[in-house]
Amino acid sequence: MTGAEDSADGATAVAPVLEIRRVAKRFDATQALDDVSLSLHAGEIHALLGENGAGKSTLIKIITGVHQPDRGQIMLAARSVTIRSAADAQRLGIAAIYQEPLLFPDLNVAENIFISHQDRGAVVSWAQMFHEAESILAELGVALDVRSPARGLTLAAQQSVEIAKAISLNVRILIMDEPTASLSAHEVQELFKLVRDLKRQGVAILFVSHRMEEVFEIADKVTVFRDGRLISTRARLEATPQGAIADMVGREIDLTKTRATAARTDLVLSVSALGRQGVFEGVTFDLHRGEVLGFAGLIGAGRTDVGLALFGIEPATSGTILLNDKPVAIRSPRDGMKLGIAYVSEDRRQLGLVLPMSIFANVTLPVLRRYLNRFGLVRTSLERGTADAFRARLAIRAPSVDLEVAKLSGGNQQKVMLSKWLNTDPSILILDEPTRGVDVGSKAEVHAIIAQLATEGIGIIVISSDLPEVLALSDRVLVMREGRQMAILDRAEANQETVMTAAMGQRPANSLDGSAP
Amino acid sequence: MSALERLKGWEAMMLALLCAIVALNGVWSPYFLSVGNFVNLFQLSIEKSIVALTMALVIIGGEIDLSVASVMGLAACVMAWTFHEGAPMPLAVLLALAAGALAGLNNAFWIAKVGLPSLAVTLAGLIGYRGVARILLEDRAIGGFPDWFNTLGQQALIGPLTAAILIFFLLFVFFAIVLHGSAFGRLVYVVGSNVQAARYSGVRVGLVKSALFVGSAFVAALAGILYAARLGSVRGDMAEGFELDVITAVLLGGVSIFGGKGNLVGVGLSLLVILNLRNGMGLANITGNTQNDVIGGLLILSVLIPNMWQDLHNKWKGRET
Numbered sequence A: 001m002t003g004a005e006d007s008a009d010g011a012t013a014v015a016p017v018l019e020i021r022r023v024a025k026r027f028d029a030t031q032a033l034d035d036v037s038l039s040l041h042a043g044e045i046h047a048l049l050g051e052n053g054a055g056k057s058t059l060i061k062i063i064t065g066v067h068q069p070d071r072g073q074i075m076l077a078a079r080s081v082t083i084r085s086a087a088d089a090q091r092l093g094i095a096a097i098y099q100e101p102l103l104f105p106d107l108n109v110a111e112n113i114f115i116s117h118q119d120r121g122a123v124v125s126w127a128q129m130f131h132e133a134e135s136i137l138a139e140l141g142v143a144l145d146v147r148s149p150a151r152g153l154t155l156a157a158q159q160s161v162e163i164a165k166a167i168s169l170n171v172r173i174l175i176m177d178e179p180t181a182s183l184s185a186h187e188v189q190e191l192f193k194l195v196r197d198l199k200r201q202g203v204a205i206l207f208v209s210h211r212m213e214e215v216f217e218i219a220d221k222v223t224v225f226r227d228g229r230l231i232s233t234r235a236r237l238e239a240t241p242q243g244a245i246a247d248m249v250g251r252e253i254d255l256t257k258t259r260a261t262a263a264r265t266d267l268v269l270s271v272s273a274l275g276r277q278g279v280f281e282g283v284t285f286d287l288h289r290g291e292v293l294g295f296a297g298l299i300g301a302g303r304t305d306v307g308l309a310l311f312g313i314e315p316a317t318s319g320t321i322l323l324n325d326k327p328v329a330i331r332s333p334r335d336g337m338k339l340g341i342a343y344v345s346e347d348r349r350q351l352g353l354v355l356p357m358s359i360f361a362n363v364t365l366p367v368l369r370r371y372l373n374r375f376g377l378v379r380t381s382l383e384r385g386t387a388d389a390f391r392a393r394l395a396i397r398a399p400s401v402d403l404e405v406a407k408l409s410g411g412n413q414q415k416v417m418l419s420k421w422l423n424t425d426p427s428i429l430i431l432d433e434p435t436r437g438v439d440v441g442s443k444a445e446v447h448a449i450i451a452q453l454a455t456e457g458i459g460i461i462v463i464s465s466d467l468p469e470v471l472a473l474s475d476r477v478l479v480m481r482e483g484r485q486m487a488i489l490d491r492a493e494a495n496q497e498t499v500m501t502a503a504m505g506q507r508p509a510n511s512l513d514g515s516a517p
Numbered sequence B: 001m002s003a004l005e006r007l008k009g010w011e012a013m014m015l016a017l018l019c020a021i022v023a024l025n026g027v028w029s030p031y032f033l034s035v036g037n038f039v040n041l042f043q044l045s046i047e048k049s050i051v052a053l054t055m056a057l058v059i060i061g062g063e064i065d066l067s068v069a070s071v072m073g074l075a076a077c078v079m080a081w082t083f084h085e086g087a088p089m090p091l092a093v094l095l096a097l098a099a100g101a102l103a104g105l106n107n108a109f110w111i112a113k114v115g116l117p118s119l120a121v122t123l124a125g126l127i128g129y130r131g132v133a134r135i136l137l138e139d140r141a142i143g144g145f146p147d148w149f150n151t152l153g154q155q156a157l158i159g160p161l162t163a164a165i166l167i168f169f170l171l172f173v174f175f176a177i178v179l180h181g182s183a184f185g186r187l188v189y190v191v192g193s194n195v196q197a198a199r200y201s202g203v204r205v206g207l208v209k210s211a212l213f214v215g216s217a218f219v220a221a222l223a224g225i226l227y228a229a230r231l232g233s234v235r236g237d238m239a240e241g242f243e244l245d246v247i248t249a250v251l252l253g254g255v256s257i258f259g260g261k262g263n264l265v266g267v268g269l270s271l272l273v274i275l276n277l278r279n280g281m282g283l284a285n286i287t288g289n290t291q292n293d294v295i296g297g298l299l300i301l302s303v304l305i306p307n308m309w310q311d312l313h314n315k316w317k318g319r320e321t
Helices: A056-063 A086-091 A109-113 A126-140 A155-168 A185-200 A212-218 A241-249 A303-311 A333-338 A348-352 A359-371 A380-393 A410-422 A440-455 A467-473 A496-503 B002-028 B035-044 B046-060 B068-084 B089-114 B118-137 B147-154 B163-181 B183-193 B195-200 B205-231 B242-252 B264-283 B288-319
Strands: A018-027 A030-040 A045-049 A071-076 A079-081 A094-097 A173-177 A204-208 A221-226 A229-235 A267-276 A280-288 A292-297 A318-323 A341-344 A428-432 A459-463 A476-481 A484-490 B141-143 B156-158 B233-235
Touching (some): A030 A229, A045 A212, A056 A094, A056 A173, A056 A204, A086 A094, A094 A155, A109 A126, A185 A204, A185 A496, A212 A241, A221 A241, A241 A440, A267 A303, A280 A303, A280 A318, A280 A459, A280 A476, A292 A303, A292 A440, A303 A333, A333 A341, A348 A410, A348 B195, A359 B183, A380 A410, A410 A440, A440 A459, A459 A467, A467 A496, A484 A496, B046 B068, B046 B264, B068 B242, B089 B147, B147 B163, B147 B205, B156 B163, B183 B195, B195 B205, B205 B233, B242 B264, B242 B288, B264 B288
Parallel strands (some): A045 A204, A045 A221, A280 A484, A292 A459, A341 A428
Antiparallel strands (some): A018 A030, A018 A071, A071 A079, A221 A229, A267 A318, A476 A484, B141 B233
16 A cells, blocks of 8 residues: 555564564663563564553663663664664554554544555545545454544544554554553454454564453463563463563462442432433432442443533433432532542543642642632642642652652552542542553552442442453442443342443343342 | 752743843943833833733633733723713723723633633734724824823832832732632643643633633733823824733743743743843844844743753763663
């Protein structure tokens, strides 16, 4: 499609396509990479594991030309190369796909796919471009209108466009940095089909993920990083998830541990036939004190929309909400907050936090009014006190609460967001993808915090695309599909199979009753 | 922490620049270092300095107000016209302030309620309010205001300081407290940094923006009245083009055009830098056009230097291993 078919069979079976030799990189006081060597062969899927800050991202940025190594060599097909920019990397047949797709929202799908093709000349043949884009997407088995703008596509669809973009460039090395973080189980399988296809075509794939089961499903080799060093590289068949986690954190963590079930006694929230025109409808459930209700379903099933309606950001247009047996109207986030509802967004960076501001300013933001003296001035010492208390309580790793939130890791940002909403003393806490893009260690901590909050009597809704997470945390699981509630499963009947069956549109026979018990 | 350090670095740079300019000017012209010259200097663009205070808040809030100079003109013309039509002067002043507030409410309605971009709305304001001002006064120049009014702009009240200068200092302190100490000021930074996160945190974004635009227009109206008092007469084209000088001063003061960053100390220093630079160049017989080129160049440098510094800093850090 670009005429760049020059070196499709350049890689031999012997020499690795990409070899990293003793690479080191330092930022200020942090040794981000320390003497790392790694090789990648054609037709191989090589997974990188490690907590946030372990050095995976730095390695990726060196391979894609964003950073230059302080020491060491990069060999491509046994030739030493210097990669100075993303354009260099692209010329060398290296492409990267990230967790957050980097599309131009106002360009259409086809334009986004071909955005990096600088050899197309000044005149764009729209008909040809649409045709080529359609054939690439068809090959991928993705149904998308190539003429519609990227704005408004689901994250999964945006991810497909990113992959189509890489394919259009005839890449030989594809780096996938947490490509599944925002995808639901079904979409992950679709993506994996694609990845295996690329593998068969001889593309070498470097695959970064925090989801252990995915790594062990798809990878040929598993490499673990910790604190900038390469700890281990094993063939998948010789590795185990527990062993990999132990390598990552230097200690054993059990993520599948389920919480003790709460007794369903005091009803806090009762929702019936809730709907928002054209988005979702007929959502009916009860939430009790100390209960964790999981919301499962595919991306785009309307789970987040229910959360937004309950908090008042996108108010419901039909149905009733009873809070402590009293009907309430929630028309704005302020209404939601006044009623003791807190919504922790799935999008930390855009919707959840004010990144350039301090930890304490973020924590006190929703209830800033509480921190004023009688002249209406903000008492920052009081704010710092609150933030410090949360820093201790949730083990937020930061030297000071004056630190910019942007400087924290994903897991710690998540904890700041939790602090911010816990500080409003909610009786109902809605957590949307509480561990997206969070490393394994922090994930276990966040789970422990959620369990603790439930014992303290908060009614919690956990919206998550991470099915094992939903199953580990929830007392009951509400499953949605295409804006409709499919089932509410009790813990006893909820497992990967029953939840997925409901999410895929097959109604389990005995679980239609929305309002248990 | 480091944001604070960066800001301090910026102010230190402005302060160094200010000292250099003052010293250079002092060497060139002995007259420059007299108190009279300083006050005179300040007085000559005191209205722009006043408007720069609220402009800083608006830009930190992630918006822009291009209509301020036209609101200055509008307020002065409303005042002159009603006075000319026989209204007593105090009433004319009140009506002028009301006209300013009204213009601000109009801006706020389209920006905060309807959701249009402030660049477009206040550009329309720039044209529209000026149009009203010119309709009111046509080609006339109206003067002959009462003496008490003219002394407001011309006569020293305390020491060598005129009422306008005193008002500037009061407003500077007031807005510094509002921006850096009050809940409203915090919300201005929040809205300017990430308006979506503000909304998701229950911040009434519309209210914050409305307050910014009404405040901006009201202070602009006040500045327009003070300008009229200093000149002693009003014309339809009064204060035309002032908005660009005001915005330049704010940006040079370290306020980010993208919102969320900056402070009033930086803006204060930048006002002094520009004044002294212009005055020094004036004393050295450099023409107004060349002066504009120098200020423009300074604005580019002010954006360039911190970026270059950061790059050098990174490279140097990268090398030491």
